């Protein structure tokens with residue numbers, strides 16, 4: 001079993017990573033926060049697959065009582081991260097008259113975690129939150145770090161809060177039912193973690209491609225645990241994104257630009273980030289910060305996990321650049337990027353001239 005302690009000043013919680021953890025989630029929640037009751041947030045896809053196991057464990061732990069309405073299901077789509085669905089959750093919590101000692105339990109991917117997290121951050125000025133992430137992306141990224149949010153029509157994650165969970169319960173065996181494309185999207189963040197923090201971990205990912213794609217339990221648990229450790233360490237140094245936390249944005253400058261320029265429909269976030277990571281490696285080499293072979297190494301490990309390394313279809317460079325200009329990571333007039341001197345040796349806040357960014361996009365296959 002992997003246990004990662006996330007420590008941020010007064011806040012401390014455990015991320016438990018273990019096959020079968022789902023069937024013990026009730027006991028884990030009791031240990032973490034002794035709630036008066038629980039309210040679960042999930043979606044029909046995930047609840048259809050794992051609802052019975054979770055419900056049994058919550059019942060065994062004495063957390064459900066007689067309540068038949070302990071679960072709110074939200075639509076299985078990014079559109080669930082809206083005021084409408086947040087408001088629906090408040091209605092459910094209020095109509096159950098849940099008090100401040102309730103724990104909100106998010107069972108699902110990043111969409112469910114972000115929405116349920118914001119409800120927990122604000123209901124009665126904040127109640128306990130337990131994250132039970134079931135996508136790779138949510139397990140290694142979204143569930144750790146305390147960011148919770150909904151979207152606004154003008155942009156993603158514009159309405160949110162910092163609200164740390166009391167515990168994160170990761171059951172890697174849930175990934176068996178995840179679509180391969182979703183698994184790959186999560187791997188982009190995993191590879192990002194290796195690149196910003198740990199060259200040996202990158203070698204592990206390079207060597208274990210087949211095992212990891214085949215969900216070999218030991219290898220999977222090791223990878224999730226190492227990724228969560230890296231994210232927790234970065235976030236622990238800098239909870240609110242002023243400095244080092246920005247390292248987690250490797251690949252995200254171009255990635256966000258590509259997502260915006262393609263209307264958020266064509267690429268999964270992780271796929272856009274994969275292309276963005278190649279772009280960041282290319283810029284690092286082009287600016288003389290990294291050796292030229294960094295680009296090939298980065299492309300090869302991403303390809304091993306079926307991630308794109310180039311843009312497909314006509315993605316206009318000018319639109320990506322324009323969208324990057326609106327990126328919230330921008331400070332003043334200059335674009336600041338996370339670059340790499342080598343795997344495990346990142347540089348934060350490096351200024352990249354617009355002309356070099358344009359060259360990088362052309363390398364990535366963007367249209368003029």
Ligand SMILES: NC(=O)c1ccc[n+]([C@@H]2O[C@H](COP(=O)([O-])OP(=O)(O)OC[C@H]3O[C@@H](n4cnc5c(N)ncnc54)[C@H](O)[C@@H]3O)[C@@H](O)[C@H]2O)c1
Pocket residue numbers: 043045046049076077078081108109110111112114134135136137138141142143144145146147148149156157174175176177178179182185
């Ligand atoms: N809070 C943060 O720090 C943070 C970080 C990264 C991303 N996010 C957010 O996370 C969201 C993306 O999360 P995601 O990639 O998990 O997408 P998602 O929540 O939409 O899940 C992807 C798909 O997988 C399905 N699914 C989930 N678990 C499954 C399982 N075990 N088996 C089968 N199907 C399963 C879901 O129903 C969905 O259709 C975005 O809204 C993004 O903004 C937040």
Ligand SMILES: [Zn+2]
Pocket residue numbers: 189252269273
């Ligand atoms: Zn990301």
